[in-house]
Amino acid sequence: MATSQQALAAYVKLVRAADSITACAHAHLSEHSLTMSQFGVLEALLHKGPMCQKALAGKLLKSGGNITTVVDNLEKRALVRRERGQDDRRYSTVHLTEAGRALIEAVFPVHAEGIAALFTVLDDAELARLGELCRKLGRACSA
Amino acid sequence: MATSQQALAAYVKLVRAADSITACAHAHLSEHSLTMSQFGVLEALLHKGPMCQKALAGKLLKSGGNITTVVDNLEKRALVRRERGQDDRRYSTVHLTEAGRALIEAVFPVHAEGIAALFTVLDDAELARLGELCRKLGRACSA
DNA sequence: ATCAAATGATTCAATATCAAATTATGCACC
């Protein structure tokens, strides 16, 4: 049975690893003046298509108020545009603009490459093992 | 050899697990109107003793400007106090006040218990393996 | 048909966060 000390130590390692990788993998974003959140929104729109803000909030695990802010800032730079639902006017669907699509299509591959490069330190079995451990921990939280 | 897809998927799992656990483990902080950063500062001071802001920044992996803000907010609530170095007046050492010590001594055990409870889903071997995988990833970032 | 509850979005106030510029201080070198 693990001690509370060991659990805490493992937790710290987990958070530090996630932080380090994230910082490392997103370093290139500053070249395009994109924040992580902005990147997250653009990426979701690219891979999942136009989406209302509620859906974006769910996908990115952020609050609704936050999404409003981030989409505001992206809209100022004309990387996305909002479109009020015709059927249900409460919804505001967020679309990539041409410029937004061009940007995220250019930036995303660099991001993916960067992550992949970092993960080459793990072999297939380790990768699978990591996924399994993370899944267990995630389930423990929901329970 | 893992594909870029697999690496991305593993990365997402890792970040989600870290996020979920953190959110879960820090939920009780709102009862004391403490943010995660404030908790981090108090905990560092409790376990490592009084510390200058530069050291706090290093320990919490945050910018110096950020620490100034967080310590400001803790000082407003009289949970910490600053003390200018007599020898070198550039340093400002942050100390727990009586109230601050009492608070963090009450809150920390709950935090540790919470983390430990979540990690009971992993046995000793899994815990060790998780630490190992995180360490490898962390090193990959520094390199 | 009407009013109430539900829902998506926005606003607001507070805190966090960073990067860059600034301030204050100490130290080394000449």
Added chain:
DNA sequence: GGTGCATAATTTGATATTGAATCATTTGAT
């Protein structure tokens, strides 16, 4: 012993983030 570089902290301006309150709109119950 003064000048310039290094360093700790703070400030500033921008964005992120949350939670609560508010607004607009839809839907459901009567």
